Amino acid sequence: xxxxxxxxxVCVSGPRAIGAQVVPATVARTGVFFESYSFGTGLAFNRLxxxxxxxxxxxxxxxxxxxxxxxxxxxxxxxxxxxATLDHSGFxxxxxxxxxxxxxxxLLFNVVGTLPTGATAVPDTTIPLFGATATDLLGxxxxxxxxxxxxxxxxxxxxxxxxxxxxxxxxxxxxxxxYTPVENGTDLVPGGEVRVRVGVEGPFGGGKYFRxxxxxxxxxxxxxxxxxxxxxxxxxxxxxxxxxPLGRGSLSLYGWEMxxxxxxxxxxxxxxxPRGNVLALxxxxxxxLSPKTTLVPLLEVRHELTxxxxxxxxxxxxxxxxxxxDFRYRLSERALLVVxxxxxxxxxxxxxxxxxxxxxxxxxxxxWSR
Amino acid sequence: MVDLRYLLLAVGCLGAACxxxxxxxxxGARPTAVAPADVPALRAQAAQHPSDAQIRFRLAAALVAAGxxxxxxxxxxxxxxxxxxxxxAPLIIGACQEKDGRPDLAFSTYTDFAxxxxxxxxxxxxxxxxxxALRAQAxxxARLALARESTLTALPPEASxxxxxxxxxxxxxxxxxxxRGLAELLTTDLALVRSLRxxxxxxxxxxxxxxxxxxxxxxxxxxxxxxGRLLRAERMVQGVARITADGPVNLSASVVRGDGTVRSGAxxxxxxxxxxDLEKQLVFGLASQLGxxxxxxxRQRILQQGPKNLAAFLAYSEGLEALDRGDYQAAARAFGxxxxxxxxxxxxxxxxxxxxxxxxxxxxxxxxxxxEAQEPPPPPPSAPPITSASEGVLGAGTADLNPTIADQLGxxxxxxxxxxxxxxxxxxxxGLTGVSVTIRIIFKRPTL
Numbered sequence: 001x002x003x004x005x006x007x008x009x010v011c012v013s014g015p016r017a018i019g020a021q022v023v024p025a026t027v028a029r030t031g032v033f034f035e036s037y038s039f040g041t042g043l044a045f046n047r048l049x050x051x052x053x054x055x056x057x058x059x060x061x062x063x064x065x066x067x068x069x070x071x072x073x074x075x076x077x078x079x080x081x082x083x084a085t086l087d088h089s090g091f092x093x094x095x096x097x098x099x100x101x102x103x104x105x106x107l108l109f110n111v112v113g114t115l116p117t118g119a120t121a122v123p124d125t126t127i128p129l130f131g132a133t134a135t136d137l138l139g140x141x142x143x144x145x146x147x148x149x150x151x152x153x154x155x156x157x158x159x160x161x162x163x164x165x166x167x168x169x170x171x172x173x174x175x176x177x178x179y180t181p182v183e184n185g186t187d188l189v190p191g192g193e194v195r196v197r198v199g200v201e202g203p204f205g206g207g208k209y210f211r212x213x214x215x216x217x218x219x220x221x222x223x224x225x226x227x228x229x230x231x232x233x234x235x236x237x238x239x240x241x242x243x244x245p246l247g248r249g250s251l252s253l254y255g256w257e258m259x260x261x262x263x264x265x266x267x268x269x270x271x272x273x274p275r276g277n278v279l280a281l282x283x284x285x286x287x288x289l290s291p292k293t294t295l296v297p298l299l300e301v302r303h304e305l306t307x308x309x310x311x312x313x314x315x316x317x318x319x320x321x322x323x324x325x326d327f328r329y330r331l332s333e334r335a336l337l338v339v340x341x342x343x344x345x346x347x348x349x350x351x352x353x354x355x356x357x358x359x360x361x362x363x364x365x366x367x368w369s370r
Numbered sequence: 371m372v373d374l375r376y377l378l379l380a381v382g383c384l385g386a387a388c389x390x391x392x393x394x395x396x397x398g399a400r401p402t403a404v405a406p407a408d409v410p411a412l413r414a415q416a417a418q419h420p421s422d423a424q425i426r427f428r429l430a431a432a433l434v435a436a437g438x439x440x441x442x443x444x445x446x447x448x449x450x451x452x453x454x455x456x457x458x459a460p461l462i463i464g465a466c467q468e469k470d471g472r473p474d475l476a477f478s479t480y481t482d483f484a485x486x487x488x489x490x491x492x493x494x495x496x497x498x499x500x501x502x503a504l505r506a507q508a509x510x511x512a513r514l515a516l517a518r519e520s521t522l523t524a525l526p527p528e529a530s531x532x533x534x535x536x537x538x539x540x541x542x543x544x545x546x547x548x549x550r551g552l553a554e555l556l557t558t559d560l561a562l563v564r565s566l567r568x569x570x571x572x573x574x575x576x577x578x579x580x581x582x583x584x585x586x587x588x589x590x591x592x593x594x595x596x597x598g599r600l601l602r603a604e605r606m607v608q609g610v611a612r613i614t615a616d617g618p619v620n621l622s623a624s625v626v627r628g629d630g631t632v633r634s635g636a637x638x639x640x641x642x643x644x645x646x647d648l649e650k651q652l653v654f655g656l657a658s659q660l661g662x663x664x665x666x667x668x669r670q671r672i673l674q675q676g677p678k679n680l681a682a683f684l685a686y687s688e689g690l691e692a693l694d695r696g697d698y699q700a701a702a703r704a705f706g707x708x709x710x711x712x713x714x715x716x717x718x719x720x721x722x723x724x725x726x727x728x729x730x731x732x733x734x735x736x737x738x739x740x741x742e743a744q745e746p747p748p749p750p751p752s753a754p755p756i757t758s759a760s761e762g763v764l765g766a767g768t769a770d771l772n773p774t775i776a777d778q779l780g781x782x783x784x785x786x787x788x789x790x791x792x793x794x795x796x797x798x799x800x801g802l803t804g805v806s807v808t809i810r811i812i813f814k815r816p817t818l
Contacts, residue, residue: 056776070775095774108764112772156767158760164674168763172771195771202759209667211762215770243666245564250665288663
């Protein structure tokens with residue numbers, strides 16, 4: 001029987017993991033996001049806005065190799081209370097990531113090359129803008145605009161835990177190329193960065209699914225020239241998420257906490273990044289309105305603490321409540337449209353001043369797959 | 371119908387092996403026959419030793435032999451509470467249910483036990499009995515449905531009930547076994563969707579056999595609608611597989627309602643080697659077509675379930691075909707080959723057990739089947755299955771350790787279970803309040 005011959009044929013190829021292969025060969029995404037925050041009196045700024053046009057392509061080469069390419073065009077501006085405006089527009093860096101399934105379902109190796117297509121050697125007057133968009137509390141789509149590029153490599157492994165659960169470990173190292181961040185300034189030589197991750201996930205009672213992980217990151221000193229260095233303390237990130245069926249949809253609860261530790265030096269030639277703590281808790285519900293449309297309302301609370309050194313306690317930097325919804329519409333078998341509308345309310349605390357903030361996040365983008 | 375004489379022997383055998391009873395858990399005792407005349411003595415023993423499951427099972431068997439299935443079932447259930455992992459209870463209870471003309475209840479009794487105690491001694495016999503009960507039920511249902519067709523078609527369908535017809539195989543006839551295999555895979559995958567109730571493939575096959583339809587007629591939407599009405603299924607899935615060994619493969623599926631309306635669209639294209647992946651794609655396409663938003667857990671379970679190896683699936687399909695024509699030996703061989711090719715393919719192992727046991731059970735020599743069932747259960751697969759949780763760990767690990775902007779957008783489209791996005795402030799750039807008074811150095815970090 002011919003089917004037996006085919007049987008022998010496929011026997012030679014051995015077992016294969018299905019999960020990794022039930023994906024389209026190519027997925028491309030693009031769209032536009034706009035975020036803007038208005039601040040009450042007390043800060044140097046009264047409005048901060050950013051627009052991002054991301055472009056990403058993911059392609060699977062066979063069953064073992066996946067390549068992601070991602071970049072974005074971003075435009076940001078910040079208005080000073082005095083009326084002046086700082087702005088910046090341009091592409092950000094381009095990331096090219098190759099992921100190789102060394103042992104399918106068990107061990108991945110990945111390498112990321114960051115091409116310095118973004119902003120470098122910017123005027124020092126725009127630096128406050130870049131700092132503002134990097135605020136964890138606000139969570140901008142594009143938090144940074146450029147660097148000297150670099151290379152990162154790492155692995156992720158998975159181990160079975162019982163019948164249906166899995167645990168995983170992973171690590172990565174990043175090398176950053178030197179560049180001149182500020183016009184007419186000195187070169188910056190980034191320190192290497194190591195990340196280690198331990199995670200666990202799996203289904204449990206009644207169609208629920210859990211994912212949790214701990215990621216620890218440590219970064220070497222950045223050489224600023226002239227004997228100066230900038231330092232950031234180690235970061236510990238703990239996150240967990242659970243999804244469960246509810247009615248005609250799926251409810252997801254998630255939370256993460258990231259602690260940034262003190263740099264541990266009082267050297268006057270060191271520019272330290274203050275220690276801090278960011279906590280986020282959220283809930284999201286995916287509700288199918290029809291075969292083609294899905295509504296995804298979301299509610300998230302974010303809270304950030306900061307402190308100058310280990311001798312003083314962490315103080316409140318601010319908190320933010322974000323709510324809104326995604327509206328997903330399947331245009332065709334290959335195309336998905338997502339429209340996002342959110343609004344955030346919160347307060348920032350700075351040097352004994354309590355400042356309100358409010359602003360929308362609007363977005364629309366298309367995912368195309370084949 | 372079960373030969374109760376053999377059942378009595380079997381109960382003696384299994385009772386000796388039952389956990390929690392005086393017989394201990396070791397097994398190895400020889401079958402001991404019980405007869406209706408033993409009922410008084412066994413009653414006295416049961417009163418003296420109320421926690422002895424073995425005595426309860428022997429008493430239940432004696433009662434059944436005396437034609438007192440009602441009391442026998444009660445006693446067997448009492449024994450089951452003492453020793454839930456002993457196969458004697460479902461065999462006694464199921465035998466009485468079959469005797470009572472309820473193979474559907476017997477099937478539930480057998481399958482519930484096998485699901486709860488997949489490694490229990492005697493589970494092979496229970497699976498064999500389940501297989502036969504299912505066939506009996508399917509044939510009974512099919513005959514009744516045809517006899518009452520005019521009444522059934524006037525009744526509304528049962529909500530959310532879905533039936534997957536055998537797929538029409540277009541192309542090389544040597545792929546014909548895949549008609550059943552793909553239908554089985556679609557059925558078991560769609561059954562994981564919480565809002566759907568899937569009809570047994572065997573039940574659909576029995577009805578089609580009664581209708582005596584050719585493949586061409588089976589592919590007709592009006593036939594699907596008729597089958598749906600006869601089965602009182604709300605919707606029918608009618609699929610076509612265009613398969614060539616060295617060329618493109620196309621799987622497509624339509625959803626047919628009882629009123630004959632057809633909704634088509636779910637498709638998957640690829641190569642023969644990608645057949646298993648294509649089937650999963652078809653399931654996701656069908657879910658979308660049915661208006662169902664799969665949860666992440668459902669997606670993961672669907673991806674995780676079933677064979678991971680095409681050779682295993684081909685063998686499994688052959689096994690199903692052999693099973694449907696009543697060739698249990700050939701079916702057992704094919705399922706064995708499937709289990710060997712993919713040790714994680716649990717359905718193949720279960721079907722192999724059932725097919726091996728079925729001839730003995732069907733022939734009435736249940737004692738020998740249960741004797742065989744006292745052998746140690748089959749060893750676990752030599753290699754643990756690759757789970758989708760592992761894929762999740764690997765994917766999340768990559769996104770955490772070496773992220774790109776594609777990961778962030780993927781989360782927005784619903785591609786990620788976990789919501790977690792942080793910015794580069796955590797990596798070294800001071801935030802909003804800091805920059806209002808201080809100039810900082812800018813450097814790029816991947817989002818953590």
